[in-house]
Amino acid sequence: xxxxxxxxxxxxxxxxxxxxxxxxxxxxxxxxxxxxxxxxxxxxxxxxxxxxxxxxxxxxxxxxxxxxxxxxxxxxxxxxxxxxxxxxxxxxxxxxxxxxxxxxxxxxxxxxxxxxxxxxxxxxxxxxxxxxxxxxxxxxxxxxxxxxxxxxxxxxxxxxxxxxxxxxxxxxxxxxxxxxxxxxxxxxxxxxxxxxxxxxxxxxxxxxxxxxxxxxxxxxxxxxxxxxxxxxxxxxxxxxxxxxxxxxxxxxxxxxxxxxxxxxxxxxxxxxxxxxxxxxxxxxxxxxxxxxxxxxxxxxxxxxxxxxxxxxxxxxxxxxxxx
Amino acid sequence: xxxxxxxxxxxxxxxxxxxxxxxxxxxxxxxxxxxxxxxxxxxxxxxxxxxxxxxxxxxxxxxxxxxxxxxxxxxxxxxxxxxxxxxxxxxxxxxxxxxxxxxxxxxxxxxxxxxxxxxxxxxxxxxxxxxxxxxxxxxxxxxxxxxxxxxxxxxxxxxxxxxxxxxxxxxxxxxxxxxxxxxxxxxxxxxxxxxxxxxxxxxxxxxxxxxxxxxxxxxxxxxxxxxxxxxxxxx
Numbered sequence: 001x002x003x004x005x006x007x008x009x010x011x012x013x014x015x016x017x018x019x020x021x022x023x024x025x026x027x028x029x030x031x032x033x034x035x036x037x038x039x040x041x042x043x044x045x046x047x048x049x050x051x052x053x054x055x056x057x058x059x060x061x062x063x064x065x066x067x068x069x070x071x072x073x074x075x076x077x078x079x080x081x082x083x084x085x086x087x088x089x090x091x092x093x094x095x096x097x098x099x100x101x102x103x104x105x106x107x108x109x110x111x112x113x114x115x116x117x118x119x120x121x122x123x124x125x126x127x128x129x130x131x132x133x134x135x136x137x138x139x140x141x142x143x144x145x146x147x148x149x150x151x152x153x154x155x156x157x158x159x160x161x162x163x164x165x166x167x168x169x170x171x172x173x174x175x176x177x178x179x180x181x182x183x184x185x186x187x188x189x190x191x192x193x194x195x196x197x198x199x200x201x202x203x204x205x206x207x208x209x210x211x212x213x214x215x216x217x218x219x220x221x222x223x224x225x226x227x228x229x230x231x232x233x234x235x236x237x238x239x240x241x242x243x244x245x246x247x248x249x250x251x252x253x254x255x256x257x258x259x260x261x262x263x264x265x266x267x268x269x270x271x272x273x274x275x276x277x278x279x280x281x282x283x284x285x286x287x288x289x290x291x292x293x294x295x296x297x298x299x300x301x302x303x304x305x306x307x308x309x310x311x312x313x314x315x316x317x318x319x320x321x322x323x
Numbered sequence: 324x325x326x327x328x329x330x331x332x333x334x335x336x337x338x339x340x341x342x343x344x345x346x347x348x349x350x351x352x353x354x355x356x357x358x359x360x361x362x363x364x365x366x367x368x369x370x371x372x373x374x375x376x377x378x379x380x381x382x383x384x385x386x387x388x389x390x391x392x393x394x395x396x397x398x399x400x401x402x403x404x405x406x407x408x409x410x411x412x413x414x415x416x417x418x419x420x421x422x423x424x425x426x427x428x429x430x431x432x433x434x435x436x437x438x439x440x441x442x443x444x445x446x447x448x449x450x451x452x453x454x455x456x457x458x459x460x461x462x463x464x465x466x467x468x469x470x471x472x473x474x475x476x477x478x479x480x481x482x483x484x485x486x487x488x489x490x491x492x493x494x495x496x497x498x499x500x501x502x503x504x505x506x507x508x509x510x511x512x513x514x515x516x517x518x519x520x521x522x523x524x525x526x527x528x529x530x531x532x533x534x535x536x537x538x539x540x541x542x543x544x545x546x547x548x549x550x551x552x553x554x555x556x557x558x
Contacts, residue, residue, distance in 0.1 A: 062557075084407055099340050100337075112326055
């Protein structure tokens, strides 16, 4: 069944996607997403934000309580089998049988996606090449390192050349070298025309790898845009302050409210630290310090930087992703 | 069909490289060998007692082979690879059932050496041997079906194994309890008992009704497993 969607040119459109589990837990609450063809799109958020549940609905592992997912012209909820032909999914946990070899895994996947036997050997060779496992193709998975298993897992999701590759926390628990390698594979796939949707709670991953990011918290999309757009939306540079504990010091909330009224300050967020978003310009920082000193506040440590995705996260959710 | 074949091949291969499968097969052959030894010692030239006992051993052996079929996939989340591919629940369940049934049948085929040895020492009536063996293979198929169904219920292999044994023992006890229940209940128990046809088969009476009964029972357990998988796949 088709819907004749794609009028907007979006590759995948999720509308009002909601998942309520038994007991009334609303894991995903009215998520709207538009993913464009050929982009790397990330759902960024802390554990429990609803990222995994969202993609489980997109890859047909979970049925939405309400809402729709349209992949190109296919309604994923109504015609899951057709959608499965076009989606490659790599879960958070490595889904491999330790007793099988890399080649056997790929042969099984090729069979399940009915790739003709005459084409299988060539396709498997290509994929093994891509994930740099050609020389280990006939070794059992039990002899593989964590990074190799992840690469093979990725290969299993790619064997049928999916139009959409969905990766749930693709670099979770991997060392920095393997992580960089996985990023490189993902970029290569994008260059080959694959659209990629991934979840992550690594700010660096979202920032460096992705074309667009949706920040998710408490089951909802809080904001969405390119990394640059999101950072710009914070407005100005960020001064992060750790204040000296002092009985005479005013309460942080009160101080924040006080500072918000100053013309060179765009916004102030007070948690255990104080984040002050200031107008770009050389004289804003000294003005901040003067204002604080005038109010009897002493600074223990401070950093001054352009806004990061964590600042974006903090602005839109009221808490830091690093917390 | 091709997808069922892919799953069948993968599962069957898993058995041949699994140490548990070899341990279980070794245990079964040891126990059946002891029974065969007793036949020799008592100079009994018929296989019915051995097949009867093997049926009881299979009761405990088969769930060890079926317990991982679906429960292990769920525990290790490899089931998501199957669930996100365009493969039907029927192909998954049938492929796994046939793989396990093939392995159990091959294991039982090794015991064909016993009647061959007996036939070397005297006149062995081959009718009851053939029908008894067919009965054993059919009974094993029912056990595989029950074990597979147990494996579809949970995501823990040990619990799946214990549950499988429990379900089979329950059927076994139902058979034993038929004498204690009323006449009407006894008829029902008799009708659904997977052990009733065994008596005829061990005596050399092979009829299509019994074969149909066993095949139907297997189809029923496969269907129940498919339904369970559907409930897990898209909820």
